[in-house]
Amino acid sequence: MFKKWSLLTRLLAIYALIVFLVIPLSYVGFYKYYQSLAYRTLSESFRWEVTSLAERLDNAIAAADGLAVNTLANPSIENWMKETPDANTNNKVINVFNKMRLDLEIEPDSFNRISIIKENGTFLTFGSSYNREQVRKSIAGLSWFGELQAKPVLVVPPHRDDWDSKGKMVVSVIRSAVPGTIIEVQIPYSYLEAMLSQGTPNTTSKQVILYGDNNEILYPASPPQPASANEVTAENKLLHSGWRLVVTQPMDMLLTSVRKTGYWMAAIAGGLSLISLVLFFIFTSRTTRPLVQLSQAMARIPGDARTNEQLEKRFAGLDTKGTQNEIVHLYHAFTSMLQRMEESKRQAVEAHSRELQAQFIALQAQMNPHFLYNTLTLIGMLGMEEGNEEIPKITNGLVRMLRYVTYDSGELVFLQEEVDHTLHYIEIMKTRYREHLVVDVKLEGDLSSVRVPKLSVQPFVENCMKHGFVGKKYPWRIELRVSVKRAGWEVRVQDDGDGFRADYLEEFSRKRERVGRLGLHADEGGLGMLNTYNRLLHTFGDKLRFELSNNKAGGASVYMGCEGEQTDVQNIAG
Known part of the structure; x- marks a missing residue:
C-alpha cells in the first residue's frame, strides 16, 4: 500500500x-x-x-x-x-x-x-x-x-x-x-570572616565551613546544617595553616x-x-503538483520512429497505471529521453568529425596550386632578368610553403618538414624587415625521427609577427628552439614584444579545459592558437605538454613538447 x-x-x-x-x-x-x-x-x-x-x-x-x-x-x-x-x-x-x-x-x-x-x-x-x-x-x-x-x-x-x-x-x-x-x-578575624561571607556568591544557598587542625569548626559561629545526598561538596586544604575549607551547595540550586x-x-x-x-x-x-505534468511532457519528447517504438514497448511492459508515484513516471520518461540524447550525441560527434575533415580539406583546396606555382615561377624569372636576386628568393620560398600546405599526404609530417616550412616563412619576413628583425634559431637532435601535425610550429612564429610587436619599436627579436631527444621532443617560440594579455591567457586556459568535452574547435579560420593546440592534443593525448606564458624580461613564450618515444599518434586529417 x-x-x-x-x-x-x-x-x-x-x-x-x-x-x-x-x-x-x-x-x-x-x-x-x-x-x-x-x-x-x-x-x-x-x-x-x-x-x-x-x-x-x-x-x-x-x-x-x-x-x-x-x-x-x-x-x-x-x-x-x-x-x-x-x-x-x-x-x-x-x-x-x-x-x-x-x-x-x-x-x-x-x-x-x-x-x-x-x-x-x-x-x-x-x-x-x-x-x-x-x-x-x-x-x-x-x-x-x-x-x-x-x-x-x-x-x-x-x-x-x-x-x-x-x-x-x-x-x-x-x-x-x-x-x-x-x-x-x-590577623583580624573580621578580615577572614569577610572573605568567607562575601568571597562566594549566592551565600544564601551555599554553606561555608572552616575546620581547624583538630577538626574543630572555626567558621561559622553557629552550628552548620548536616550535608545531604543532593548537595555538591568541594573541599580544599590551606597549606600554611593545615585548616580545611568545605563549601556545600544544593544540587537543585546548581x-x-x-x-x-x-x-x-x-x-x-x-x-x-x-x-x-x-x-x-x-x-x-x-x-x-507539476511533477505529473513534467513526466508526461518528457514522455512526449519527439524522436525518430524507431526510438518512439522502443519507448512504447518499454512502457507497455510496466504497470505505470497501478501507482500514483510521480517519481516512477518521471524515471521512465527520463530514461527514454536519455536514450534519445545518447543517439543524438553520437550523431553530433560523427557530424563534427566529418566537419573537421572537410575543414582541413577545404584549407588545402582554397586555391589552384598549379596556377599559383606557375605565376610565382614567372615572377621569379622576371626578377632574375631584371637582376634582382631577392625576388626569386622570395618566390621560391613562397612556392615551397604553398606546396607544403597543399600537398595531400595527411596532416602528420616530420618535424624537420615543419621546421623547414617555418624557416621559409622567417626568410620571407627577414627580407621584408631586414635588420629590424632578428631571428635566433637553434636545432638539436634528429628532427626527422618525430612526426607532428602539419602547421603546428609556423602559426606561432606568425603570431609573433602579427600580434607580438604591435607596441614594440625596432629591432624585433624571435627565438626558435627545437630539440629532439630520447626522452621526447620540445619546441619553444618566444619574442621580446608586448607579451600575451592577462585576459587572453585566462580565456585560452578556460577554452582548453573544454576541449576534451566539446571536441575540436577552430578559431580565426582554423589557424589560430587554440586550433593548433586542439590538433596537437588530438594527436598526442595526455603526453602533450603545452604552455603559453610571458617572459620575465618581456615578450611572449610558447612551449610545446611530448614526453617519451613516439609510438602511436592519430592523424585527424584522413
Whole structure:
C-alpha cells in the first residue's frame, strides 16, 4: 500500500515520523547530554571558586608569615632581640616594622599587630593599642615557647587578643627567633570572616565551613546544617595553616539555569516542529503538483520512429497505471529521453568529425596550386632578368610553403618538414624587415625521427609577427628552439614584444579545459592558437605538454613538447 501512495502523501508521512518521533528522542538525548555537560562545567566552576577562596585565605596567612620572616632577617631587629633594649632602639625597631609593612604592601585590614616577645617579659609591639600590665600577665601564661620547639611556625586559630581589654578576635601567626624570643603577627578575624561571607556568591544557598587542625569548626559561629545526598561538596586544604575549607551547595540550586534552558528548548522545539510541518505541507503540495505534468511532457519528447517504438514497448511492459508515484513516471520518461540524447550525441560527434575533415580539406583546396606555382615561377624569372636576386628568393620560398600546405599526404609530417616550412616563412619576413628583425634559431637532435601535425610550429612564429610587436619599436627579436631527444621532443617560440594579455591567457586556459568535452574547435579560420593546440592534443593525448606564458624580461613564450618515444599518434586529417 505504501508504494501506491502519491509523492505528497509519502513525504508528509515521512516528515511527520521525523517530527513526532525522531525529534523528541533527539531532544531527550541532547538534553541529557547538555545536562551532564552543564553539571560538569558548573561543578568545575564551583570547585574553582572554592579553590580561589582557599587560596585567598591561605595568602592572608602567608602574608603574615612573610612579615614575620622578613622581621627575623632584619639586622636592627636581630640586634634588639640579642641586646638589652632601650627607648632609642625601641623607636628604631618600630620604624622598621612600619617600613616593612609598607614595602610588603600588606593590606591595612589584614593586619592588627606585630610583636616581639621574650620569655623574661620584655616585649615590643607595633599596631593596635594594648594594656602594658595586661600584656605582662599574658606573657607569663603563654605556651607558645614550648609549642614552637616542635615546628617552625605556629598558626593559632581565632582567639581573643589578651593584650587588648576589648578582647578583639584575631588569628596569630608565630615564629621562633633567637632562643627565648618569638615574633607574633596578628590577623583580624573580621578580615577572614569577610572573605568567607562575601568571597562566594549566592551565600544564601551555599554553606561555608572552616575546620581547624583538630577538626574543630572555626567558621561559622553557629552550628552548620548536616550535608545531604543532593548537595555538591568541594573541599580544599590551606597549606600554611593545615585548616580545611568545605563549601556545600544544593544540587537543585546548581542546575536551576539548566532546567530553565531545557524548558525553553522544549517549547521552541515543539513550536518549530508544528510550524515546519505546516510549512512542509504547503511547500510539498505546491512542489509535487507539476511533477505529473513534467513526466508526461518528457514522455512526449519527439524522436525518430524507431526510438518512439522502443519507448512504447518499454512502457507497455510496466504497470505505470497501478501507482500514483510521480517519481516512477518521471524515471521512465527520463530514461527514454536519455536514450534519445545518447543517439543524438553520437550523431553530433560523427557530424563534427566529418566537419573537421572537410575543414582541413577545404584549407588545402582554397586555391589552384598549379596556377599559383606557375605565376610565382614567372615572377621569379622576371626578377632574375631584371637582376634582382631577392625576388626569386622570395618566390621560391613562397612556392615551397604553398606546396607544403597543399600537398595531400595527411596532416602528420616530420618535424624537420615543419621546421623547414617555418624557416621559409622567417626568410620571407627577414627580407621584408631586414635588420629590424632578428631571428635566433637553434636545432638539436634528429628532427626527422618525430612526426607532428602539419602547421603546428609556423602559426606561432606568425603570431609573433602579427600580434607580438604591435607596441614594440625596432629591432624585433624571435627565438626558435627545437630539440629532439630520447626522452621526447620540445619546441619553444618566444619574442621580446608586448607579451600575451592577462585576459587572453585566462580565456585560452578556460577554452582548453573544454576541449576534451566539446571536441575540436577552430578559431580565426582554423589557424589560430587554440586550433593548433586542439590538433596537437588530438594527436598526442595526455603526453602533450603545452604552455603559453610571458617572459620575465618581456615578450611572449610558447612551449610545446611530448614526453617519451613516439609510438602511436592519430592523424585527424584522413
